[in-house]
Amino acid sequence: MRIVIAYKWTCDPEEATVRPDGTVDWSRAKPGISTYDPVATELARRLAEEAGAELIGVTVGAKGVGAPLASKAALGRGLDRVVIVEDDSLAEAGRSELAAVLAGVIWHIGEVDLVITGDSSVDVAAKMVPTVLAGELGWPAVAEVTAVTGQAGKLRVERAIPGGVQVLEITGPAVLAASADAAVPRVPGMKELLAAAKKPVELLDLAALTVPAPGAVMTVTSRSRPDRKARKGQLLDTADPAAAAAELVAALRGAGVL
């Protein structure tokens, strides 16, 4: 079986700061593998341990995604090889464009039985890429996946749904987005990390890749911060809850909220 794990090399917004003009300063944020991608890797490793599989990491993005540290970080988590598209034209790429490039990479790899991604990326959290990718490939997409077992051509997938667990049987290739709490990723061992440098890294040229053409072009034309309404700072005396409730309702009506 051939399993692709799509991962993102990016910065954690918790380490970024917001400048007074509203723009984000990423300069102090250290890049790393997006928080939920190791969960996807863990699900893939469990399936590979059960059924036998080649685990291929795939990532696309701007300069930096192909850095040795990034590849070793991915390979050190048990992947057999990584395939990367590193191109500065992807720096401002939207989710659809990134998904299209990922589709191109998966076609390039060939004979892929399964793609597993994280729930969402830690920086954007759009939750779109797995579904758009599946659309480009013509494969089913399943989100909130908590477990996957079986073998190529006959996968059993569990996913969390409100109030329970749904079990699916999938007979062909698919794109699965692992639920954020599907598994606790195993910590890489020292030998795994040290062996990462010896594993294959394939860097692809975006221009040479067959990428689905976009149906439309989206451009961000402007960004603005929402107007901040001044807070009234009105405190209610709650010694008498009934009177306080009446006062609250009157205040909300007066402000046009109710």
Added chain:
Amino acid sequence: MDFELTDEQQLIREAVREFAETEIAPIAAELDRDHRFPAELIPKLSGLNLMGMPYPEKAGGAGADYVSYVIAIEEISRACASTGIIVSAHTSLATWPVYKFGTEAQHDRYLADMASGRRLGAFALTEPAAGTDAGAGTATAVRSGGEYVLNGTKMFITNAPYAEVYIVFAKTDPAQGTRGMSAFIVEKDTPGFSVGEAEHKLGIRGSSTPPIYFADCHIPADALLGGEGNGFRVAMATLDGGRIGVSAQALGIAQAALDASVAYAKERVQFGKPIATLQAIQWMIADMATQVDAARLLVYRAASCVDNGRPYSTEGAMAKLFASETATRVADRAIQIHGGYGYTESYPVERNYRDAKITELYEGTSEAQRMVISRSYLR
């Protein structure tokens, strides 16, 4: 001069920190409170190849460089100083002399198991009347046919009684003083070898350090490690490396105290604002951070000497001297920053404070380190 960590060293730090924060930190206070050895952590540490990091893969280790190893000890100790010394004592004090001085047969019998962490090791040099003056030890090993017979007492033996393999130093020729000392590999459960009551200590309470006793303990002649009369040299060479591990432990303790102080200073509000806005606190943090960073540079430099095949006795002594005294100072300031709360078990800094002190004492006191350093300058 490149002060940056390699990719592997960065990834190792992240992985060990991840393990330490999820598996070790949650039980650190309990280990301390209950004086409990974390037996359940040993197979997990071993599973991540953390119990013999600097030894070659073919010897059972991880094949990591020494800087990576000290980074791992630092990160483990940042979560729990007791666990840090368990790993360091096993790797640097017990496994190293077998690796360095062992015969092929001893390698076959012990090295893979020790370097992988399947068998825990301990180092038994100190005696009731022989601490810094290690050469004054009175434990004896008398040759009798194809055996040696051990008699004597060893004190403060880290990892006893959980260790299975003990490196024991005893006099084969007491009249020769330090030149009459020899090293032996002694296995747990050898008749005549027993373990005493656990010591109740100020700190590193999760580390078990009881005395061990030898009463007509017969061991095979091939348990001799490094040749008869070579024991003191084996011990001193071992401690040269072991003190780098302790310096990393001290660094981890200091970093934990600093991290806790920064977090507390940002949250604690007095006079209407966080105490982090007060210059008195800012200057304390600045001094603490500078000292921790200086300690880190010395520790990594000593480890780098090991990696580059350069002498490291003086550098290791400097690292241990400075890092241990830094840990004590920084932990003291951490309690000061935390105020009354720092004096309670509700915050971890009181444990950092109690744990720090031992790093100025074991594997060579600060005074012993000063002897090593001054000798290298004044000879």
